[in-house]
Amino acid sequence: MAQAIQVNLVNAVRVHDTSPQYRQLVDRLRQNDNLLAALTAADLNIANLLPCEAAAVTRNGEAASTAGELDYLALQLAETLLDTGDQEQVCIQRAAEGREAREDDTFCSVLAVRFSPSEAGWLLWFRKQDASSGDQTRWTDADIAVAQRLRVDLLEICLAQATAAREAHxxxxxxxxxxxxxxxxxxxxxxxxxxxxxxxxxxxxxxxxxxxxxxxxxxxxxxxxxxxxxx
Amino acid sequence: MAQAIQVNLVNAVRVHDTSPQYRQLVDRLRQNDNLLAALTAADLNIANLLPCEAAAVTRNGEAASTAGELDYLALQLAETLLDTGDQEQVCIQRAAEGREAREDDTFCSVLAVRFSPSEAGWLLWFRKQDASSGDQTRWTDADIAVAQRLRVDLLEICLAQATAAREAHxxxxxxxxxxxxxxxxxxxxxxxxxxxxxxxxxxxxxxxxxxxxxxxxxxxxxxxxxxxxxx
Known part of the structure; x- marks a missing residue:
């Protein structure tokens, strides 16, 4: 009875072109139940996607980072970012006024992108202060586009995992x-x-x-x- | 012991500015468990967001549309679109060659955006053929940006609902x-x-x-x- 619809796909696109590294990382994420570990694995991680010194990810009060000492900082930032409410992405300049300088103060510029509001899930990229060049700590539109793209792919992966987990349950x-x-x-x-x-x-x-x-x-x-x- | 981090949000943005209608619709979606119904409600629906004649949405083999006769067409399209694999958005010109013309053939141009790959979730906007102007059926970058934006918001809403449902279960x-x-x-x-x-x-x-x-x-x-x- 039902007749198949004839369609011509005149325009079928992905939103951004992505690098081979990016696609390899996303493929790994799809196959890995431990997203935090897969996002910060030693050989391929989110810090490889953007020009930066280190990266971290938080979810449900846990954190993982490409540089060990950043876990605590990432969790504190995620907590602070929760208060920013409806924001999906933020660029942060950290100020260390009024207290002793700390090791992780050198990571003074942060790009933060939310991927799961209900689980306090954030992707965080860190840059160090470079005294020789004032503009090193700025994030470009291209940086933000890659971060945004990963956010959407992560959302899809989290949704697929949640659906599969529910079905198994x-x-x-x-x-x-x-x-x-x-x-x-x-x-x-x-x-x-x-x-x-x-x-x-x-x-x-x-x-x-x-x-x-x-x-x-x-x-x-x-x-x-x-x-x-x-x- | 733990000292709060001082942060300056130098740049906190949403990806696109959105219309009041858009924000109202997304607010409703957040408060409604029945997404299909909320996306196609009579007084405010996704057809209001883009210049189009009608819109539909599919998920888990169910469909809802702003024009009743489109449910069946939407489901058939979603099934066809599954075969396109990794595509997130497609613009479709429908061809009716080789069979009798049907009522819904007049909806000849479709913008389809996937919001949940694991549930065959698609947003679909339909335009009619306009004989007086050949270009009426094209979708602009601005159309696609709005569709893409709604896709991401829907993904977040679906993820939050899946997480809440799992916790309740x-x-x-x-x-x-x-x-x-x-x-x-x-x-x-x-x-x-x-x-x-x-x-x-x-x-x-x-x-x-x-x-x-x-x-x-x-x-x-x-x-x-x-x-x-x-x-």
Missing amino acids: TQAVRRLAHDLSTPLQTLDMSASMLKVQDERNTDLKQHMVDAIAQLRQRVEQVQQLGRGKLP | TQAVRRLAHDLSTPLQTLDMSASMLKVQDERNTDLKQHMVDAIAQLRQRVEQVQQLGRGKLP
């Missing part, structure tokens, strides 16, 4: 619901066949029958959850 | 695991207190004790699932 619930009902049935049958005479055993049997009914009701709720219905 | 599992263990404990105690003499009751008691041990093991698996561990 629901399947596990369905399997468990099934596994619970088998012994419950045995129990139900055995209890009903039990011959009791004295008062003590009669009471115990009644307790068991009641508990089995309660269990049955709750196993049904597990079954419903496995069909995607929240009880 | 895990919480329900934790609650059910707890609810299962209470009657199971009653059952365990009652069965162990049962005084049996004849062979029949002794067998039944043993069946029950075995079934209770099996149930206990499976309730423990439900508990583990509630802590995020797949069994």
Whole structure:
């Protein structure tokens, strides 16, 4: 009945052209459940994508960076950035006034791009102060375009992982619901066949029958959850 | 101990400026669990964002459109578009060669933007053929920028919803695991207190004790699932 639609794709484009390194990194991210580790791996990482000295990533209160000492700084920045509300990308100049200078103060210019607002997920690129050239710490439109592009690819990857995780979780619930009902049935049958005479055993049997009914009701709720219905 | 980082946000921008209508629509999407309905509501919908005659959206094999007769066409297009693989946005000229003309053939130019690859989620805008002007069916860079912008906002919304749904699901599992263990404990105690003499009751008691041990093991698996561990 249904006739296939004839379409001519007159214009099918990706938003930006990307470097081979970029595509290799994104391919790795797609195949890796540990995004933080894959984004900051020693041989290929997000610091390779932009001219910078180091890079870091945060998500759900965890951080990873291409330079170990940056994890703490990245988490503090992500916390600060949460307060900026609706911003998707920010360029930051850090000021160290009013306190002792620290090792990580040298990373004075930061490009931060949010990839998961609900998980405080941020990509962060760091540049060092270069006394010989005042403009070294500025981020160009091209830098921001690459960062923005990675943000969108990461969003898609996170969404695909969340969808897959949810499906795996629901399947596990369905399997468990099934596994619970088998012994419950045995129990139900055995209890009903039990011959009791004295008062003590009669009471115990009644307790068991009641508990089995309660269990049955709750196993049904597990079954419903496995069909995607929240009880 | 930890000293707050001083930051100056020298440049905090959103990628594109957006219209009040756009922001209103995105606000609604954030508050609405039914994305398909919210994207195609009668009073404010995605067709209002671009110069076009109608718009549609697909996700997980479902479709909604601002013009009823487009649902079927949108689903067919989404299916065709899946084959285009890595493309994020496509502009389509439809050809009706080799078959009878149909009502929806008049929607001959389509801008399609993918927002959820794992769920076959596509945004589709439709334009009609205008005989008086050959260029009416082309999509401009500004059109594509708006579509692209909505795609990213939708991705964020879908990710936030998936994360929230997963958390709600895990919480329900934790609650059910707890609810299962209470009657199971009653059952365990009652069965162990049962005084049996004849062979029949002794067998039944043993069946029950075995079934209770099996149930206990499976309730423990439900508990583990509630802590995020797949069994």
